Amino acid sequence: MPSMASRYSQRPSGPDDDKRRSFKDGRRALLEQRRSLPIASVAEKLVEHVKKSDTLVVIGETGSGKTTQLPQFLHSAGFCKGGMMIGITQPRRVAAITVATRVAEEMGTEVGKEVGYSIRFEDVTSPVTQLKYMTDGMLLREALLDPLLSKYSVIVIDEAHERTIHTDVLFGLLKGVQERRKCAGFSHIHDNKLNSIGQNTAAEKQVAVVSNGHSLFRKSTGPLKLVVMSATLDTKGFCDYFNGATAVYVQGRQFPVQIFYTYTAEADYLEAALLTTFQIHMEESLGDILVFLTGQEEIESMERLLRERATHLPETALKLLVVPIYAALPSEHQMRVFQPAPVGARKVILATNIAEASLTIPGIQYVIDPGLVKARAYNPHTGVESLAIVPVSKAQAQQRSGRAGREAPGKCFRLYTEDSFAKLDDTTVPEIKRCNLANVVLQLKALGIDDVLGFDFMDKPCRTTIVKSLEHLYTLGALNDEGKLSDPLGFRMSRFPLEPLYAKAMLVSSEFGCSKEMLAAIAMLSVESLFYTPRDKIKEANNAKKRFASQDGDHITFINVLRIYSLEVDEGQRGGDVDSSTLDRRASKKTEKVIRNWCTANYINGRSLRRAIDIRKQIQGHMESMGLPIISCGEDMLVFRRCLAASFFLNAARRQLDGTYRALSSRQTVSIHPSSVLHGKKPECVVFNELVRTNRSYIRSITQIDSLWLPELAPQYYAALDLANPTQRSLQS
DNA sequence: GAGCACTGC
Numbered sequence: 182m183p184s185m186a187s188r189y190s191q192r193p194s195g196p197d198d199d200k201r202r203s204f205k206d207g208r209r210a211l212l213e214q215r216r217s218l219p220i221a222s223v224a225e226k227l228v229e230h231v232k233k234s235d236t237l238v239v240i241g242e243t244g245s246g247k248t249t250q251l252p253q254f255l256h257s258a259g260f261c262k263g264g265m266m267i268g269i270t271q272p273r274r275v276a277a278i279t280v281a282t283r284v285a286e287e288m289g290t291e292v293g294k295e296v297g298y299s300i301r302f303e304d305v306t307s308p309v310t311q312l313k314y315m316t317d318g319m320l321l322r323e324a325l326l327d328p329l330l331s332k333y334s335v336i337v338i339d340e341a342h343e344r345t346i347h348t349d350v351l352f353g354l355l356k357g358v359q360e361r362r363k364c365a366g367f368s369h370i371h372d373n374k375l376n377s378i379g380q381n382t383a384a385e386k387q388v389a390v391v392s393n394g395h396s397l398f399r400k401s402t403g404p405l406k407l408v409v410m411s412a413t414l415d416t417k418g419f420c421d422y423f424n425g426a427t428a429v430y431v432q433g434r435q436f437p438v439q440i441f442y443t444y445t446a447e448a449d450y451l452e453a454a455l456l457t458t459f460q461i462h463m464e465e466s467l468g469d470i471l472v473f474l475t476g477q478e479e480i481e482s483m484e485r486l487l488r489e490r491a492t493h494l495p496e497t498a499l500k501l502l503v504v505p506i507y508a509a510l511p512s513e514h515q516m517r518v519f520q521p522a523p524v525g526a527r528k529v530i531l532a533t534n535i536a537e538a539s540l541t542i543p544g545i546q547y548v549i550d551p552g553l554v555k556a557r558a559y560n561p562h563t564g565v566e567s568l569a570i571v572p573v574s575k576a577q578a579q580q581r582s583g584r585a586g587r588e589a590p591g592k593c594f595r596l597y598t599e600d601s602f603a604k605l606d607d608t609t610v611p612e613i614k615r616c617n618l619a620n621v622v623l624q625l626k627a628l629g630i631d632d633v634l635g636f637d638f639m640d641k642p643c644r645t646t647i648v649k650s651l652e653h654l655y656t657l658g659a660l661n662d663e664g665k666l667s668d669p670l671g672f673r674m675s676r677f678p679l680e681p682l683y684a685k686a687m688l689v690s691s692e693f694g695c696s697k698e699m700l701a702a703i704a705m706l707s708v709e710s711l712f713y714t715p716r717d718k719i720k721e722a723n724n725a726k727k728r729f730a731s732q733d734g735d736h737i738t739f740i741n742v743l744r745i746y747s748l749e750v751d752e753g754q755r756g757g758d759v760d761s762s763t764l765d766r767r768a769s770k771k772t773e774k775v776i777r778n779w780c781t782a783n784y785i786n787g788r789s790l791r792r793a794i795d796i797r798k799q800i801q802g803h804m805e806s807m808g809l810p811i812i813s814c815g816e817d818m819l820v821f822r823r824c825l826a827a828s829f830f831l832n833a834a835r836r837q838l839d840g841t842y843r844a845l846s847s848r849q850t851v852s853i854h855p856s857s858v859l860h861g862k863k864p865e866c867v868v869f870n871e872l873v874r875t876n877r878s879y880i881r882s883i884t885q886i887d888s889l890w891l892p893e894l895a896p897q898y899y900a901a902l903d904l905a906n907p908t909q910r911s912l913q914s
Numbered sequence: 915g916a917g918c919a920c921t922g923c
Contacts, residue, residue, distance in 0.1 A: 347923085477918075508919075875916080
């Protein structure tokens with residue numbers, strides 16, 4: 182092996198190194214700890230800025246204390262007077278929970294009292310809550326019910342640099358709310374008034390009606406203050422977008438991380454990562470290694486290679502413990518990264534992007550970064566989403582190297598040259614420019630924003646993407662001829678926390694009399710990696726799946742999983758219906774074990790199943806609140822399949838003479854994915870829920886239908902042409 | 915007969 186010095190040039194200084202050397206703070210009183218945070222010295226300045234301007238941009242690095250402290254400063258400064266709240270958004274659920282818990286402790290209260298959090302399936306707030314931490318998506322849902330966000334005096338958007346799709350929509354939305362709340366004194370809640378500002382949404386009307394129950398007038402909630410907190414230095418972008426807002430910098434507290442680059446480009450980054458791992462292992466002092474890879478498959482092969490080559494290590498060398506982590510891995514296996522390496526061993530963690538920001542693994546001293554990431558891309562012309570391996574951005578590379586400096590000074594080995602680093606994009610392309618926007622457009626319409634193309638996006642998505650989404654929503658009937666949200670269809674669809682197509686399917690199913698079955702199918706379609714197939718047990722896993730399989734297809738197979746789970750695990754305690762929260766409450770350790778064993782024996786990912794059960798319960802709640810009945814079609818699966826055809830007619834495919842399939846709306850040639858129960862069964866006509874592009878185009882989540890159902894159930898889309906002839910064009914354009 | 919980064923409602 183070449184020596185470390187020959188493989189890497191060391192960069193003497195840079196943005197990752199100039200972070201202040203932290204001190205060991207030991208166990209001090211909470212208050213003292215708070216006072217010692219870098220942000221404490223600028224507390225007054227921050228409060229003054231929020232008081233005098235509409236929007237403040239706070240740039241703070243890791244460890245500045247901005248997330249926990251700033252809301253408390255604002256609270257002390259009186260921003261919660263008169264029953265108003267401060268809302269703080271986070272991109273992830275865990276962050277909302279952990280930060281709220283920490284702040285509650287600092288304020289000497291319990292979570293759910295003055296400090297609370299609100300995330301999907303879990304609202305831990307009460308009427309006395311003043312600081313509310315929540316996911317960004319949750320605030321968007323709240324805006325549907327209260328478009329002026331009248332309960333909030335301040336909204337803090339944290340981790341704004343991550344630019345989640347929800348954060349980006351909130352940006353434009355909150356700017357609008359600020360404008361509308363500027364009217365001082367009393368505001369007249371009336372349809373005319375609402376019309377005049379173009380925000381006459383059904384939800385707002387409801388609010389008005391409720392308010393009108395007492396008075397025609399409602400006290401104005403005063404101006405809405407906005408604080409945008411970000412870690413990157415894209416200050417200008419944020420400040421320009423928020424009408425020249427001031428930016429305040431807050432120093433972070435991180436240990437320095439030395440950055441190394443290769444002298445030449447690496448032809449094979451896996452091999453380079455492998456070599457570097459062993460070099461660190463042989464030459465560097467104790468401390469765990471974190472390697473960023475692009476996906477499960479890559480992690481699995483790297484794992485094999487490392488184990489194999491580790492056997493050639495000298496007898497006297499430290500042992501090397503290899504631990505993989507990625508989102509689809511069942512939680513039992515994920516937990517292994519948090520266990521400290523045994524004495525006499527060094528841990529190597531092979532991770533996807535999950536270790537970049539979503540979870541923090543203790544003990545990391547070395548980071549190996551090949552500089553690549555698997556990212557979603559969207560082609561608005563074909564409507565196909567795909568995943569591709571692309572170079573990371575500079576900001577991402579910095580975030581990755583930072584993972585080595587959480588507890589002590591660390592080192593980061595970038596498997597590319599310093600020149601290549603210089604050529605990387607500064608920041609990652611925001612998600613809103615990389616995916617299908619059907620749901621975003623539906624939500625905007627429901628918020629009363631009719632001119633979606635003219636919406637004030639910080640980064641405008643491609644025009645074609647928006648137009649495609651509008652067309653899609655029109656086809657589904659969510660929009661009327663004027664492009665406005667239809668009533669009740671579009672309005673109801675916007676209430677479901679689902680993709681528009683799935684929301685429509687729920688509504689269609691209540692007419693077909695199979696909403697109970699559709700509820701189960703949609704819940705299962707909403708979770709990923711339900712079946713767990715470890716590489717060394719593919720046969721066993723496939724056999725286990727057979728007991729759930731339906732010859733009609735994957736949708737009924739999904740329903741069978743839930744059915745059999747209820748029968749065998751829940752034992753019909755609640756009449757065959759279960760939800761995981763009631764399970765949690767009453768589950769003794771023993772029941773938990775029964776559930777876990779059942780999942781393991783059936784090669785099912787317990788986390789995914791639990792989530793599907795939660796989603797089912799939530800969607801059922803929405804159905805009931807709309808007065809839509811939950812009806813079962815019993816054993817008559819023909820009804821259910823016809824309902825699938827009526828709902829997913831846009832995703833129909835027919836077998837061609839050569840055995841491949843032709844997607845009827847996009848005219849693409851596709852194949853049935855081998856993970857489908859219909860693979861190899863050669864059905865003549867199917868509906869599908871996913872089109873994934875890898876080496877070929879595959880359709881997944883498929884159910885067999887009769888091709889004659891299409892012109893019958895979707896006459897507006899399919900003409901009653903000669904569907905029996907596969908070569909004939911069967912779609913009207 | 916194959917492979918799906920990560921979030922979120």
